[in-house]
Amino acid sequence: MRKAILAGKHFWYGDIAIAEGAIAAGCRFFAGYPITPASEIAERISKRFLDVDGVFVQFEDELASIAAILGASWTGAKAMTATSGPGFSLMQENIGLGVMMETPTVIVNVQRGSPSTGLPTLTAQGDVMQSKWGSHGHYEIIALSPDSPQNAFDLTIRCFNLAEKYRVPVILLTSETVGHSAGKVIVPPEDEIELIQRKKPKVPPETYLPYKADKDLIPPMACAGEGYAFTTTGLTHDEKGYPDMSPEAQEKLIRRLNDKIRKHREEIVEVREEEMGDAEIAVVSYGQVSRPAKRAVKMAREKGIKAGSIKLVTIWPFAEHVIKKWAKQVDYFLVPELNYGQIYLQVKREAAGYAKTILLARMGGRLITPEEIYREIRRIGKK
Amino acid sequence: MEQKDQELHPMDKWLRSERMPHIWCPGCGIGPTLYAWVRALERVGIPRDKVVYVSGIGCCGRGCGYLKVDGFHTTHGRAIPFAIGIKLTKPELCVNVISGDGDLFSIGGNHFIHACRRNVDLLVICTNNFIYGMTGGQLAPTTPIGDYTTTSPYGNIEHPFNTPHLADAAGAVYVARWTSVHVRRLEQSIAEALKIRGFRYIEVLSPCPINYGRRNRFPEPDDMAKWLRRSSIIRNGADTSEAQIEKEKPLILGNFVKRVGKPTYYDAMKKLKEKVTREAKAEK
Numbered sequence: 001m002r003k004a005i006l007a008g009k010h011f012w013y014g015d016i017a018i019a020e021g022a023i024a025a026g027c028r029f030f031a032g033y034p035i036t037p038a039s040e041i042a043e044r045i046s047k048r049f050l051d052v053d054g055v056f057v058q059f060e061d062e063l064a065s066i067a068a069i070l071g072a073s074w075t076g077a078k079a080m081t082a083t084s085g086p087g088f089s090l091m092q093e094n095i096g097l098g099v100m101m102e103t104p105t106v107i108v109n110v111q112r113g114s115p116s117t118g119l120p121t122l123t124a125q126g127d128v129m130q131s132k133w134g135s136h137g138h139y140e141i142i143a144l145s146p147d148s149p150q151n152a153f154d155l156t157i158r159c160f161n162l163a164e165k166y167r168v169p170v171i172l173l174t175s176e177t178v179g180h181s182a183g184k185v186i187v188p189p190e191d192e193i194e195l196i197q198r199k200k201p202k203v204p205p206e207t208y209l210p211y212k213a214d215k216d217l218i219p220p221m222a223c224a225g226e227g228y229a230f231t232t233t234g235l236t237h238d239e240k241g242y243p244d245m246s247p248e249a250q251e252k253l254i255r256r257l258n259d260k261i262r263k264h265r266e267e268i269v270e271v272r273e274e275e276m277g278d279a280e281i282a283v284v285s286y287g288q289v290s291r292p293a294k295r296a297v298k299m300a301r302e303k304g305i306k307a308g309s310i311k312l313v314t315i316w317p318f319a320e321h322v323i324k325k326w327a328k329q330v331d332y333f334l335v336p337e338l339n340y341g342q343i344y345l346q347v348k349r350e351a352a353g354y355a356k357t358i359l360l361a362r363m364g365g366r367l368i369t370p371e372e373i374y375r376e377i378r379r380i381g382k383k
Numbered sequence: 384m385e386q387k388d389q390e391l392h393p394m395d396k397w398l399r400s401e402r403m404p405h406i407w408c409p410g411c412g413i414g415p416t417l418y419a420w421v422r423a424l425e426r427v428g429i430p431r432d433k434v435v436y437v438s439g440i441g442c443c444g445r446g447c448g449y450l451k452v453d454g455f456h457t458t459h460g461r462a463i464p465f466a467i468g469i470k471l472t473k474p475e476l477c478v479n480v481i482s483g484d485g486d487l488f489s490i491g492g493n494h495f496i497h498a499c500r501r502n503v504d505l506l507v508i509c510t511n512n513f514i515y516g517m518t519g520g521q522l523a524p525t526t527p528i529g530d531y532t533t534t535s536p537y538g539n540i541e542h543p544f545n546t547p548h549l550a551d552a553a554g555a556v557y558v559a560r561w562t563s564v565h566v567r568r569l570e571q572s573i574a575e576a577l578k579i580r581g582f583r584y585i586e587v588l589s590p591c592p593i594n595y596g597r598r599n600r601f602p603e604p605d606d607m608a609k610w611l612r613r614s615s616i617i618r619n620g621a622d623t624s625e626a627q628i629e630k631e632k633p634l635i636l637g638n639f640v641k642r643v644g645k646p647t648y649y650d651a652m653k654k655l656k657e658k659v660t661r662e663a664k665a666e667k
Contacts, residue, residue: 001663029472031464050656055471057648060497064464067457067494071437071468074455075476079468097458224453224469225476227432231399231448233456242402243448243456 014178019044021156029072029079038110062087082108096135104163124364125338140261217260270313279308296373327354336360412563412589423573439486460491499553512591520594556581558640
């Protein structure tokens, strides 16, 4: 039997790194349905869960998988599912339930070419907006996007920490390129992995209100079988968790569900900035495109073009404050992405009035090369 | 009122009295079904803090908000997989799914048969009122042929599910059918099911005088209850394939199936883990 945390140096696919990151974060319930290019995560976990006494279930579909991880989370377990576009679409309704019931869970979306069945074995970044708005209603959610197997391992752990802290489903928005490329992954020893656990109630069951938030807007969470006899619902509810069909209850609840993320934006948002000090052109990228973007910036610098790189590790909530800050310095934001302009629209909105935003769009199927991004930087630089 | 601190009913401790009155119509069968369920829980002696109640959407879905147990009012059709997540991560809990026929057999039908097949340790109770009650009386997968609903205004042409037969065929270890007017027998059946491990299914035929009855030959509020009592015959151990509900034919009730020896999903999983662990040790 192997340990939960395989401290040491490994050569892993991104999908394997995600499975190992989840186990290292304490994930002990996984529910999923086979789908390319995410199946390797389920396969790895089905084997490895035996070492850590976890529960793996291959469900009949993605509808069941997401429902089951919500249920598991309500016993206190850390729970995850992994899928790709078509399965992610099926999960949307219960992602909304997770938001409404404030259930910590992690959903991995290994993006592939889309819409519909699209390109099952090839990469894309078409699900950025779906991650934000896929379920009905107005809500805030957290999504992180890794660019390498190492980053996938690290961010999977961070996904669990954010889910536990903010009581919200967290999406690891990766892609086929990261899932199916192998790289060096260093797993730190157990005592160097920082884990966050959800807040538990400090009051006796008689006075416990399951949806009464603390000052940080997050309510402590009792779990099934702990004697709190709480009730929870996908309906609009009051602090007791009882359905309340009044506009006042809706106003109060929806504002809090959004604000608990928005007010912690700066804490949740992670970006990596390089060569931004005197940059006039900033390449804003995320996920696998960050790697060619970084290379392209280096090529531009070698030719004396003042280019810099902003890598968005956190996709949602959006790094508004970061873009706003740099918009006052740079002339252009260049956004290369594997869709027809999704994060581009976010950047453009924040930069409006200060800097121009230019989209470099590829519809997916293959990665954008450093040369393609460099050519675009050079073209902009000549303007 | 002086009655404030007085226990009004022996079952009051199960009830969130502050939430009364409930949303259900007079003559509805959901209340008696829940009454039989809590009576059975008491009878079997399952502590309240070990009971979990998961429901889906619809009239019956609202039940979990009225009872003083850990209650999860989930999305339409997904009560069973949600409950599986709870049961497999905290197997010491008594996990119950109580939901309607539309929720369990239309939108949630796939989860039902797969949970039967896997034999997850759940008690599933379906209040079958032959209709979508909450949304105003639309056609359900249990509506008898020829019946009128708001979406089959000229009569239903679809063949309804025989849900006990479906559960039996998919591998449930306990299958029964009662009605909400057979409260005592229903309670006995639930108590029996609570003592068994594995996927247990009880269908409870339940009146919906407002949205089903008044459109289908039961104009008075208690006509449906009378029909359930008068036209039913009890045949314990009956072949579930003969339990199809048809107009003008008797309603067959009873405890139909008790399958012995089929391991639950959790037990099979534990056994497999032990086997693999043993083999790994032997190799060393």
